[in-house]
Amino acid sequence: MKISWFRRQQYVQVKLEQKGEVGALWVKCAGCGDLVFRERIRENHGICPRCGAYFFLTAQERISLLVDESSFQDVSKPIVAADPLGFVDRRSYVGRLKEAQEKTGLRNETVIGRARLGGCPVILAVTDFRFIGGSMGSVMGEQLDHGMGMAARELRPFILVTSTGGARMQEGIFSLMQMVKTAAARRDLERLGVPFVSVMTYPTTGGVLASIASLGDITIAEKGALIGFAGRRVIEQTTGERLPPEFQTAEFAFEHGMVDRVVERRKLREELIHILEFLPVRQSQ
Amino acid sequence: MRIDELIAELQEKLAELKRLTRDSGLDASPQIAELAEEVARLSLGRGAWEQVQLARHPSRPTTMDYLGLMMDDFYELHGDRLGSDDGAIVAGLAKFAGRTVVVVGHQKGKNLVENRIRRSGMAGPGGYRKAARIMGLGERYGFPIIALIDTPGAYPGVKAEEHNIGGAIADSIYTMLRLRTPIVAAVIGEGGSGGALGIGVGDRLLMMENAYYSVISPEGCAAILWGDRSRAREAAAALRLTAHDLLDLGVIDEVVQEPTGGAHTDPQEAARSLGEALRRHMDELGGMVPGELPGLRRSKFRGMGICEGAMPVMHEQGGE
Numbered sequence: 001m002k003i004s005w006f007r008r009q010q011y012v013q014v015k016l017e018q019k020g021e022v023g024a025l026w027v028k029c030a031g032c033g034d035l036v037f038r039e040r041i042r043e044n045h046g047i048c049p050r051c052g053a054y055f056f057l058t059a060q061e062r063i064s065l066l067v068d069e070s071s072f073q074d075v076s077k078p079i080v081a082a083d084p085l086g087f088v089d090r091r092s093y094v095g096r097l098k099e100a101q102e103k104t105g106l107r108n109e110t111v112i113g114r115a116r117l118g119g120c121p122v123i124l125a126v127t128d129f130r131f132i133g134g135s136m137g138s139v140m141g142e143q144l145d146h147g148m149g150m151a152a153r154e155l156r157p158f159i160l161v162t163s164t165g166g167a168r169m170q171e172g173i174f175s176l177m178q179m180v181k182t183a184a185a186r187r188d189l190e191r192l193g194v195p196f197v198s199v200m201t202y203p204t205t206g207g208v209l210a211s212i213a214s215l216g217d218i219t220i221a222e223k224g225a226l227i228g229f230a231g232r233r234v235i236e237q238t239t240g241e242r243l244p245p246e247f248q249t250a251e252f253a254f255e256h257g258m259v260d261r262v263v264e265r266r267k268l269r270e271e272l273i274h275i276l277e278f279l280p281v282r283q284s285q
Numbered sequence: 286m287r288i289d290e291l292i293a294e295l296q297e298k299l300a301e302l303k304r305l306t307r308d309s310g311l312d313a314s315p316q317i318a319e320l321a322e323e324v325a326r327l328s329l330g331r332g333a334w335e336q337v338q339l340a341r342h343p344s345r346p347t348t349m350d351y352l353g354l355m356m357d358d359f360y361e362l363h364g365d366r367l368g369s370d371d372g373a374i375v376a377g378l379a380k381f382a383g384r385t386v387v388v389v390g391h392q393k394g395k396n397l398v399e400n401r402i403r404r405s406g407m408a409g410p411g412g413y414r415k416a417a418r419i420m421g422l423g424e425r426y427g428f429p430i431i432a433l434i435d436t437p438g439a440y441p442g443v444k445a446e447e448h449n450i451g452g453a454i455a456d457s458i459y460t461m462l463r464l465r466t467p468i469v470a471a472v473i474g475e476g477g478s479g480g481a482l483g484i485g486v487g488d489r490l491l492m493m494e495n496a497y498y499s500v501i502s503p504e505g506c507a508a509i510l511w512g513d514r515s516r517a518r519e520a521a522a523a524l525r526l527t528a529h530d531l532l533d534l535g536v537i538d539e540v541v542q543e544p545t546g547g548a549h550t551d552p553q554e555a556a557r558s559l560g561e562a563l564r565r566h567m568d569e570l571g572g573m574v575p576g577e578l579p580g581l582r583r584s585k586f587r588g589m590g591i592c593e594g595a596m597p598v599m600h601e602q603g604g605e
Contacts, residue, residue: 239442
């Protein structure tokens with residue numbers, strides 16, 4: 001019984017820039033090694049039809065997996081990342097941002113929208129891992145603040161789906177401060193009795209885990225998600241500890257009481273609809 | 286210091302090459318350019334990196350040192366009531382400037398034996414839960430809270446992860462956002478990432494002159510973004526993590542002066558300077574209606590961040 005819990009869910013990433021005859025229509029699944037028709041994976045919500053491995057979902061794909069058909073209305077703020085520190089490592093932050101925008105077609109990593117789930121009006125926030133690791137800088141902080149503000153005003157439950165490596169280092173101290181900013185915005189939900197459901201997907205780590213993602217009324221982990229504060233390598237190097245293979249998986253988080261449930265991707269929508277049935281929904285408009 | 290010698294040496298060579306070019310007419314300009322570039326690279330962020338070294342200085346005063354020097358009395362309290370007492374965070378009641386306050390702070394050990402308990406100030410989940418518990422105690426009696434930050438970061442370990450270090454930090458941040466009593470936080474040494482922030486949510490944030498505060502350690506940043514830990518000097522400069530940087534960026538409220546050469550050269554003077562600043566900010570906050578503080582604190586943090594295309598909105602501040 002326990003063994004099956006700890007079986008690691010394989011995540012594979014579809015390389016968007018993949019070119020050529022094979023890459024265009026077919027992708028290789030890192031789970032089973034088979035070539036799978038790309039469209040087939042897309043239709044299947046990023047799940048390999050052969051072995052069940054999960055591919056990364058873009059924010060758009062995640063949204064269409066969850067919401068009632070054509071109920072999503074994008075209400076994200078029209079903002080983009082600034083470069084408050086003038087940050088340059090081997091490459092400039094500005095260059096990285098431009099590349100991420102071109103690669104994803106997104107302005108930034110966070111999408112906020114009004115939507116319905118099983119008819120229930122909600123505010124949904126989703127982060128896109130392809131955009132600089134879905135990391136949290138000033139833009140994500142502002143978008144989540146905006147989304148929670150809207151949820152509080154409209155008395156709609158707030159659902160956050162994270163796929164993020166943590167803080168956006170290139171924004172230095174400002175990215176750290178977004179942890180407090182998002183927690184402060186979350187307080188408004190509590191004061192007004194507006195429910196907040198946190199959904200952790202692959203990966204939910206670092207500064208986002210240590211702030212808003214951990215502050216849900218109810219916390220769900222997608223099966224196979226990576227959930228942890230410190231990176232594996234940092235832990236190994238600092239402590240010399242050997243890490244168990246299931247370390248920092250959703251199943252590990254569940255075993256240790258960090259999340260309420262672990263849910264398969266295929267069942268995530270039903271699960272959220274079910275949860276919402278228990279919670280107060282008092283939409284004001 | 287080794288790097289400074291290296292820079293001095295290179296600069297000497299550079300001068301010599303220039304002299305040679307001028308005197309002998311030989312063209313050494315490619316070498317000169319190369320050397321100049323190397324000097325520039327090494328000098329970059331010299332201030333920032335030096336400050337990181339000072340913040341980590343082994344004889345730099347710790348939280349307990351400051352408490353001993355600043356407080357009339359300190360009564361340490363222990364335990365998170367959930368199964369642990371983390372020595373990397375100390376917390377308790379203190380008498381400061383004639384009144385009772387609550388103090389929480391990271392505690393580094395002075396040697397290997399002490400660091401078996403203190404873990405160099407790297408707190409685990411129990412530390413943040415202890416801090417949140419004792420800050421809650423302070424709130425019940427209206428005691429102002431002083432938080433002293435000095436950590437390389439939260440403890441990265443298997444047990445810390447098993448006991449939900451991420452959630453413990455999140456909860457502590459959330460607790461500090463709703464406490465009704467004044468909170469003054471000060472970075473006295475290392476302000477390492479989420480581990481620092483876990484007790485760092487204040488109405489006021491001060492930094493000692495040679496402290497640093499950063500989203501990630503310079504070494505960690507260098508490893509990830511440069512693919513090379515030894516580029517920490519450049520990372521330190523790029524991160525803008527010094528007290529004066531953070532004052533310029535509008536994230537902290539005051540830089541607390543240290544004695545020339547750093548706090549370790551004269552701990553009494555450093556403690557006097559820190560104590561004076563803490564007292565001044567506490568007095569200012571003491572004049573405010575306690576019910577207003579949590580709303581003001583949240584507004585302050587909700588205004589943090591710089592984006593393009595739209596300015597962060599101002600939020601009307603709620604009460605409790």
